Amino acid sequence: MVDNQSPEIFGQTPSQTVGPYFHYGLPWKGCADLVGVSEMGARTDLFPAENYKLNVSTAREAVIGDVIEIFGLVTDGAGTPVPDCLIEIWQADAAGIYNTTGDPRWAKSNHDGFPGYGRCATSAEGFYRFRTIMPGRVPSPDGGLQAAHIAISVFGRGMLKRLATRMYFDGGEGNDQDIVLNAVPAERRDTIIARRDEGDSWRMDIVLRGDNETAFFDI
Amino acid sequence: MTRLVGFKHEDAGAPPSYSEGYQSTRLRAPSKPLIRTPTTLTEVTGPTDGWEGLMGGAMADLTTQHAGMPQGQRIIVSGRVLDEDGRPAPNTVMEIWQANAAGRYIHIDDSWDAPHDPNFTGAGRVITDAQGRYRYVTIRPGCYPWGNHYNAWRPGHIHLSLMGPSFASRLVTQMYFPDDPLIEIDPIANAVPMPYRQRMVSRFDIETTEPNYGLGYLFDVVLRGREATPFEDDHDKDHH
Numbered sequence: 001m002v003d004n005q006s007p008e009i010f011g012q013t014p015s016q017t018v019g020p021y022f023h024y025g026l027p028w029k030g031c032a033d034l035v036g037v038s039e040m041g042a043r044t045d046l047f048p049a050e051n052y053k054l055n056v057s058t059a060r061e062a063v064i065g066d067v068i069e070i071f072g073l074v075t076d077g078a079g080t081p082v083p084d085c086l087i088e089i090w091q092a093d094a095a096g097i098y099n100t101t102g103d104p105r106w107a108k109s110n111h112d113g114f115p116g117y118g119r120c121a122t123s124a125e126g127f128y129r130f131r132t133i134m135p136g137r138v139p140s141p142d143g144g145l146q147a148a149h150i151a152i153s154v155f156g157r158g159m160l161k162r163l164a165t166r167m168y169f170d171g172g173e174g175n176d177q178d179i180v181l182n183a184v185p186a187e188r189r190d191t192i193i194a195r196r197d198e199g200d201s202w203r204m205d206i207v208l209r210g211d212n213e214t215a216f217f218d219i
Numbered sequence: 220m221t222r223l224v225g226f227k228h229e230d231a232g233a234p235p236s237y238s239e240g241y242q243s244t245r246l247r248a249p250s251k252p253l254i255r256t257p258t259t260l261t262e263v264t265g266p267t268d269g270w271e272g273l274m275g276g277a278m279a280d281l282t283t284q285h286a287g288m289p290q291g292q293r294i295i296v297s298g299r300v301l302d303e304d305g306r307p308a309p310n311t312v313m314e315i316w317q318a319n320a321a322g323r324y325i326h327i328d329d330s331w332d333a334p335h336d337p338n339f340t341g342a343g344r345v346i347t348d349a350q351g352r353y354r355y356v357t358i359r360p361g362c363y364p365w366g367n368h369y370n371a372w373r374p375g376h377i378h379l380s381l382m383g384p385s386f387a388s389r390l391v392t393q394m395y396f397p398d399d400p401l402i403e404i405d406p407i408a409n410a411v412p413m414p415y416r417q418r419m420v421s422r423f424d425i426e427t428t429e430p431n432y433g434l435g436y437l438f439d440v441v442l443r444g445r446e447a448t449p450f451e452d453d454h455d456k457d458h459h
Binding site: 048 | 223226228229230231232233234235236238241242243244245246247248249250251253254255256257258259260261262263264265266267268269272273274275278284285298303314315316318324325326327328329340341342343378380384385386387389390391392393394397407408410411414415416417418419420421422437438439440441442443
């Protein structure tokens, strides 16, 4: 029988579900807080305290930009809230630069404490919630700028592979010209545009299946 | 502006989101096809730097996190993280979580009556070296029943989460063991068509095994590779 080490089946390792028990393995305290120090994102109510082995966020350099909260309800094909999802985000800083040496414009001198990456385990009620900053616009392959957006991954029990999507912002400059948003059929674009809720809080629900299903991407 | 070099799409070994035998996919898999979107800087970048500030440093020994040694068969798992062109993925983080030797998770929602082990949590983390290599020590996880269908049992498995070089290369998977008869009848493993399912089955290795210490298993993780360069694109067009 062939196995992982057999050259004849060498290729991409297949995806498998994250399962229902990832809470003591992936979402560390503060993983949903890209701005300050808190315990946002973790679900420490789901396992004993002596089994908390993950990192704990520590103070970092102040971040530059407009602090926002993004949140939403995750529901399944029956409209039932999903309390065991893991949501991840990846976004640019306020200047539109990604926090990685893989962004050719990144430099130590222009980088503040903003990580650009976060996780959030959904709550018992099925909500995700991040504290972050409004991302700046990043270059588009067509030579212009993309509209402000946040890349999103969704993992969960019953999900054999990661679902990728984006969050845009209602009224965002450049939404009309954005090449990714425009790749989504017009009638489904609203599913990935967050609406302003209260103050600096933006809401985008994630519907895994069914009516008003979120537009998921083959990236 | 410089042309972006994107990542290859999934290969024939990728499972579908919806899989008849895995009941929970029925309400959680999208009903509409995924939308092919253009590659931008967002997809080809990712949180490749500064791991320790986010997740913390390596925790490569899951058997020494409590006062005593955990129950069960101590094992050493090692291998490489590569892309599908065989290039090593250095400095990439792999997060690990698993059940204990009896097949019980420390999670409150795991209601099976197998015993907890006061000396085992089952969470770890490694970061690949310059050659993409990693190694960790743990105990072999037990099998456990689940509610998918009558008499359903999961094969022993270790959950793995990898970031890779970009948002596009993100991967969550499970590693299985050779000699486990439950793999053949597991709806989650078998959502991956054969022979590709076998990519997730580790190999026992006597060289990795350490005398009087633990059994060794080899497991390489292969991430999506880069698309052809613009030059190779042009070359293709000339010949088709």
